[in-house]
Amino acid sequence: MTFTSHMHIALSQARAAAKRGEVPVGAVIVAKSGKVIAQAGNRTRELNDPTAHAEVLAIRAACAALGQERLEGFDLYVTLEPCPMCAAAISFARIRRLYYGASDPKSGGVAQGARVYAHPQCHHAPEVYDGLSADASARLLKDFFEARR
Numbered sequence: 001m002t003f004t005s006h007m008h009i010a011l012s013q014a015r016a017a018a019k020r021g022e023v024p025v026g027a028v029i030v031a032k033s034g035k036v037i038a039q040a041g042n043r044t045r046e047l048n049d050p051t052a053h054a055e056v057l058a059i060r061a062a063c064a065a066l067g068q069e070r071l072e073g074f075d076l077y078v079t080l081e082p083c084p085m086c087a088a089a090i091s092f093a094r095i096r097r098l099y100y101g102a103s104d105p106k107s108g109g110v111a112q113g114a115r116v117y118a119h120p121q122c123h124h125a126p127e128v129y130d131g132l133s134a135d136a137s138a139r140l141l142k143d144f145f146e147a148r149r
């Protein structure tokens, strides 16, 4: 089977988030079949909700669409390394594979910082693939923060 990245959808969600004045991070959840179940970008400002990160919104939307509380066998693409909160939510959702773009030395919780999946208290760790479209993801964030200075 050939691997098809869905990161371009996550990137377009990140771009849409930037247009709304949100930190440009986008996420998409895909079924084994390749069907896109949910996609989201950050909405913390719009919703006045510090938990409204792209990953959390995509997980909520996918679970609502499917009428189930877990996403076993589903994959999540996100443009930036998940923070500890999102990494934990991804674990709780039983996501099969996590693909992310840019690494996040400031707030990342997967490959650095909290390293959520490295602890015995983490009951499900997804397979992690990093660096997908990392340059495009990082550039979006850089442009966004430069424009706000």
Ligand SMILES: [Zn+2]
Binding pocket: 053, 055, 082, 083, 084, 085, 086, 087
């Ligand atoms: Zn997060």
